[in-house]
Amino acid sequence: MSNTAPGRVEHGSVTDQPECDRAPFTQLEMRKMWTYSDGARTVRASWRPGGSGSGGGGAGGAGSWVLVDPATGTVQGTAPAGEFSRRFRPVDVFADVPGLPGYLGTVTAPDGTALVDLALDRNPFMLANGPRRAARPHALMVPRAHRDGWSSATAPELAACRTAMALVAAWYGTLDGGHVVFGANDSASNLDYRRDAEAARGIAAGHGTDAATARNPRQDVQHAHLHAFYAEPGETENHESSARAGHRVVAQGHRAFTQDLNGDAVRVDENSARLAASVRAAARPWGGSYCSYQLGLDGHFWVMPALGSSQDEFNRRLARADGLQAEPDPKLGGAVNLVRFSLAEAGRLHAARRATAEHRASFATFLAQRGLDARSLPADLGLPH
Numbered sequence: 225m226s227n228t229a230p231g232r233v234e235h236g237s238v239t240d241q242p243e244c245d246r247a248p249f250t251q252l253e254m255r256k257m258w259t260y261s262d263g264a265r266t267v268r269a270s271w272r273p274g275g276s277g278s279g280g281g282g283a284g285g286a287g288s289w290v291l292v293d294p295a296t297g298t299v300q301g302t303a304p305a306g307e308f309s310r311r312f313r314p315v316d317v318f319a320d321v322p323g324l325p326g327y328l329g330t331v332t333a334p335d336g337t338a339l340v341d342l343a344l345d346r347n348p349f350m351l352a353n354g355p356r357r358a359a360r361p362h363a364l365m366v367p368r369a370h371r372d373g374w375s376s377a378t379a380p381e382l383a384a385c386r387t388a389m390a391l392v393a394a395w396y397g398t399l400d401g402g403h404v405v406f407g408a409n410d411s412a413s414n415l416d417y418r419r420d421a422e423a424a425r426g427i428a429a430g431h432g433t434d435a436a437t438a439r440n441p442r443q444d445v446q447h448a449h450l451h452a453f454y455a456e457p458g459e460t461e462n463h464e465s466s467a468r469a470g471h472r473v474v475a476q477g478h479r480a481f482t483q484d485l486n487g488d489a490v491r492v493d494e495n496s497a498r499l500a501a502s503v504r505a506a507a508r509p510w511g512g513s514y515c516s517y518q519l520g521l522d523g524h525f526w527v528m529p530a531l532g533s534s535q536d537e538f539n540r541r542l543a544r545a546d547g548l549q550a551e552p553d554p555k556l557g558g559a560v561n562l563v564r565f566s567l568a569e570a571g572r573l574h575a576a577r578r579a580t581a582e583h584r585a586s587f588a589t590f591l592a593q594r595g596l597d598a599r600s601l602p603a604d605l606g607l608p609h
Contacts, residue, residue: 248297252557255441257292258414260312267300268292269312271416289420309421314414318343318366318447322599326580328363328587329391329598331384338368339384339603342392344580347567349453349546351575352463353475355400359579361586363392363452373410373448374516374527375504382499384603385450391601392452393521395590403455403478405519405545407538409530410448412437412504412512440513440530441556450516455481455545462547464565475547481519485526487533494518494525503527536560 249257249268257268273287289308291300303311318341321327326344333339345362353360365388367373367381377385389406396402415437439446456477465473490506492499507514510529517526517538528534536550539562543550553561567573591598596605 246299249292249299250297250557251555252441254292254294254297255555256438258417258439259294259315259446260417261315262311262313266294266315267312268294269303269308271420272302305420306424309417309424314417314446316371316447317445318449321366321368325577326584328584329591329601330368331387331601331603333380333384333603336600339381340388341366341368342388344583345451346576346580347564348576348579349542349548349564350462350464350475351572351579353456353460353547355460357463358400359575359582360402360454360456361396361399361579361583362454365389365392365450365452367448371414371447372412372512373408373450373503375410375412375500375507375512375514377500379497380603387601387603387605389450389452389521390605395587396452396454398590399454399586401457403457403520405453405455405481405542406450406516407453407518408448408450408514408516409440409443410514410516411440411443412507414439414446437512440515442515442530442535442561443513453542453545460547465547468565473547476544478545480541480545483519483524485517485524485528485534485537487528487537489517489526489528489534492525492527531556531559 254268257270260267260269269292270290271287272290287305288302289305290302292298293300318324321341321343322330324343326346328342328344330338330342331340343364343366345364348359348362350360352358365385367377367385369381374382389404393404396404456475458477458479459474460477462473462475465475492502492506496502503514503516504512506527507529513530514527515530515535515538517528517534518524526534528538536559539560540550542548542562549563550560551563552558555561565572567576588598591601
């Protein structure tokens with residue numbers, strides 16, 4: 225880049241002009257940005273419409289994307305509208321759930337269309353706990369086609385998700401009588417990128433009133449997913465926490481949760497045919513991104529802003545249930561977050577991999593006993609909802 229002017233960065237055919245004199249983006253600002261990759265590097269990127277300054281091209285300009293280093297928050301350059309989506313693709317770690325080591329199965333429509341995939345979180349909350357120091361699963365339900373959760377799900381997708389929830393709840397019940405708690409981290413559609421991709425294909429920009437949506441800062445992956453947390457039926461020692469704290473740490477299990485969630489949460493009728501519309505309406509004041517909470521299959525269904533009093537309380541409940549800690553997180557602007565042990569700690573990655581293999585085998589046995597094919601689980605199993 226010796227022939228470029230100071231402050232300019234060349235990336236292939238794109239000449240990028242960084243925002244000058246801009247302090248690094250905060251951790252919270254970066255977590256609200258979507259993540260993209262061109263195959264060679266990964267960036268966070270923020271859309272800047274024309275006329276807003278900061279590389280927007282002046283009044284009436286087409287706009288541009290500010291490219292941000294995900295590690296430091298410093299601006300690496302900009303990419304013009306249209307060109308950005310030609311080169312960068314959203315990063316989606318759930319793009320191929322059946323290819324993941326923790327894949328469990330797929331709920332399908334009658335015509336065989338994949339609707340919802342089931343997988344295991346690679347970092348279980350509890351290892352070597354329970355009556356036999358058995359590892360506890362942490363399952364995820366991931367919609368195959370849509371990327372923004374309950375707020376855009378179709379009726380068949382909602383039915384498939386409910387089937388997946390019922391399967392996981394029944395499976396947990398076979399593991400020392402475990403209960404299930406559901407919680408989603410969802411973002412509305414990445415409209416800026418979609419519009420940019422349409423412009424790159426020569427599709428004229430529409431005149432819709434939908435506002436662009438920042439990514440849910442609690443959603444580390446760029447794909448809607450529903451967590452199924454395992455809750456012990458009673459108190460049990462968290463041996464990992466005990467070893468770290470130097471004293472016995474008891475997890476409260478299921479008793480840490482209640483049906484209600486006060487604060488800024490909004491209760492939504494989970495059995496309503498208008499669930500998606502109801503979630504969209506509830507999440508609109510929060511920019512379309514939201515989290516959710518439901519105790520068991522028949523518990524009240526709550527949605528809440530990603531950063532707020534209700535989500536803080538939900539994470540405190542998770543911590544009490546599992547014998548973990550919940551603390552203010554600078555990456556979330558000081559919002560309370562669950563503190564999970566890292567897989568980088570000695571021996572923990574190996575233990576997690578062993579637990580994943582055991583859980584996959586357990587779930588496969590659970591399905592086989594019911595005559596079910598993991599890769600084609602019917603959405604109309606008639607399980608209790």
